Amino acid sequence: MIVIAGKNNISVFGLERALRQFSPDEIAVVCNRNDTGVDGWQRSLRAAAQKYGVREISLEAAYEVASIAFISLEFDRIVVPGRFSISRVFNIHFSRLPEYKGMFTSVxxxxxxxxxxxxxxxxxxxxxxxxxxxxxxxxxxxxxxxxxxxxxxxxxxxxxxxxxxxxxxxxxxxxxxxxxxxxxxxxxxxx
Structure with missing residues (x-):
């Protein structure tokens, strides 16, 4: 299973890319705590998962079920790579971490x-x-x-x-x- 964690357009883009290669039952999402499930000026990962029939899980569950890859796209929580049984654990942000975290990281x-x-x-x-x-x-x-x-x-x-x-x-x-x-x-x- 591929697990995509994160927020906004980048995580929805990641989900849509994954759906080109995998069926919805082979993918799960972990949404940021502040994801309301409603698209605004940025798209909601929760709303996209519901639209595409992809299930939402907790981070704890992700440690157990990720079997292909875990992809963090502007995720709001610390991920512990060693808790996964796989090596394909990716943490993608718009800037170098931990130097630039928070809002407007790319500027x-x-x-x-x-x-x-x-x-x-x-x-x-x-x-x-x-x-x-x-x-x-x-x-x-x-x-x-x-x-x-x-x-x-x-x-x-x-x-x-x-x-x-x-x-x-x-x-x-x-x-x-x-x-x-x-x-x-x-x-x-x-x-």
Missing amino acids: WPLLESRAEAGDWLLQQGADPERPNNKGTTPLMYAKDAYLAGRCRKTFQLLLRKGARLEAADHCGRALADYVTDEQFAQLRGAF
Whole structure:
């Protein structure tokens, strides 16, 4: 049996992928404690399991019945791999654990200037100029780490991947509007 534990779109996607290879009676789910069984802006694993006829079990039961794989997709509980009789136990999150856990896990490595996180996202096709809901671009965030000398790689990587110094936020302000002339000359030198 394959057991999928977790929440939101990622766990529903995992369930739907498993259903391409296995019948519903060969799969079980363990839902996060806060899964209401109702789809919202994120899909509910509980609702998807009910829709597809997949049974929901407890984590304790999962330790006993998982015979093919246990896949944790943003699961809210600590899983003890040694309690499974199988070796295919996977814990998949959007960021490096335990450094970045909790809400908005994918953004913290970027805000803390971890270049490997930005590099990976850009390799996967992330838009280097896509602003957040306030219009702030990734380059506008990366400038602070660059100027402080904490991480120059992310800023340079964004430029290489097509981010423009001239890109404006929702207020019509560009990067040059947020720094001194001397700092902007330093940023232009990053090319």
